[in-house]
Structures are given as C-alpha cells and as structure tokens.
Amino acid sequence: MRPARSLTLALVLSALALPGAGQSGPPALPADIFAHLTANRWAFPDVAEMHCDENPHTITFNEERTKSWFDWQGPMINYLGETDQQGSYDVLESDPEEGTITMYLHGEQRVTDEGSPVVWILRLIDGGEAYCWDRTDWSPPRCTHLHIRCQPPAPIS
Numbered sequence: 001m002r003p004a005r006s007l008t009l010a011l012v013l014s015a016l017a018l019p020g021a022g023q024s025g026p027p028a029l030p031a032d033i034f035a036h037l038t039a040n041r042w043a044f045p046d047v048a049e050m051h052c053d054e055n056p057h058t059i060t061f062n063e064e065r066t067k068s069w070f071d072w073q074g075p076m077i078n079y080l081g082e083t084d085q086q087g088s089y090d091v092l093e094s095d096p097e098e099g100t101i102t103m104y105l106h107g108e109q110r111v112t113d114e115g116s117p118v119v120w121i122l123r124l125i126d127g128g129e130a131y132c133w134d135r136t137d138w139s140p141p142r143c144t145h146l147h148i149r150c151q152p153p154a155p156i157s
Contacts, residue, residue, distance in 0.1 A: 027127025029099040034061050036128050037101075041150040050076065052150035066091050068103060080109065092119065099124035102136065112137040 030036035037059045044050040057072045070087040078084040089103035101122045110118040114137075121134040123143060132143035 027129075029096070029124055030128045031096075033094065033096055033099055033101065033124055033128075034065055036124070037061075037122075037131070042131070042147045043150055045146065045148045052148070056150050057147075061091070065094070068101075089120070099128070100134075 038061060041052065041056040041058055043052040043054075043056040049055055055072055055074045055076060057070050060069045060071070061067065068089040068091055070089075072085050075083045075085050078087070088106045090106070092102045092104060094101045103120050103122065104117065105120060108117045112118060112135075116137075119136040121136060121141075122131055123134055123141070124131050125143065128149065130146055130148045132147065133145045134141050134143060
C-alpha cells in the first residue's frame, strides 16, 4: 500500500471510530407530517389506561388539511373532566420544516393571560416517534403532554 493511501485509510478509520462521527444531529422529520400523523396510532406513555395496548388514538385530517380529529379507541377523560372519545380542531397553519401544526380545539375553554382562547401547537419530536403540545402564548417553546407513536404488532408468523 502506498503511503498516501495508507494515510487516507487511517484517517477514514479514525473518523469512523470517533463517537458521533457521521451523525448529523437529530433524526429527520417525516417529509409529510400530516400523512405521518394519520398513518400511525398514538398514546400517552405515562398515563394509566392510555397506553398503546389500552387506549391509543388516531389522528385524521380532511383533504384540505384545515380540520383534524383525534379519536381514542375507547372513552377517555378530557381536560374538563368529562368522558369523551374525540377532539376536533381547526388547523390554522403548519410548518413542515419545524414539524409543527398550529390548531384551535373546538369548544376550548382555557384562555391565555390576555383572555383569548388557547391555540395549540402540535410538535413532532424524535424524528416523528413522538409528539407533544405547545401553546402560542408560551415562551420559550415548551413541550407538554407527550404522546408516543405506537409500534405495529409483531408478525405472528
């Protein structure tokens, strides 16, 4: 082996051995965040009776992507303490590069400090493996109410 080749090979092998070598930051978000949210089931990882195998939810959007529905497999208790199985939203805007969709919950009763109805921001995180909620009146961006993507069941055969 010639010296130049030997040096190049040594540099490549060294770079591969370094922690983090070849990594470019957090995992990429799905190209179509609406399709990704719709194609999966979601659940609360830390809320009893709301796990993937107990009461997951699905998310759908109308064709224009101006309306959204969050449907739970079974009854759940909403933020008002009422039994519910669906939440519906108006989609106000989205930012595919940031992985966010800003929405208004129908019937929202919570208000900002200024007295306006709360507007929610769904944030995809961990490359689309989870999402959380932020609000337009919170600063800096926060992440609350973590939901994880439910893995499909393992094949039987």
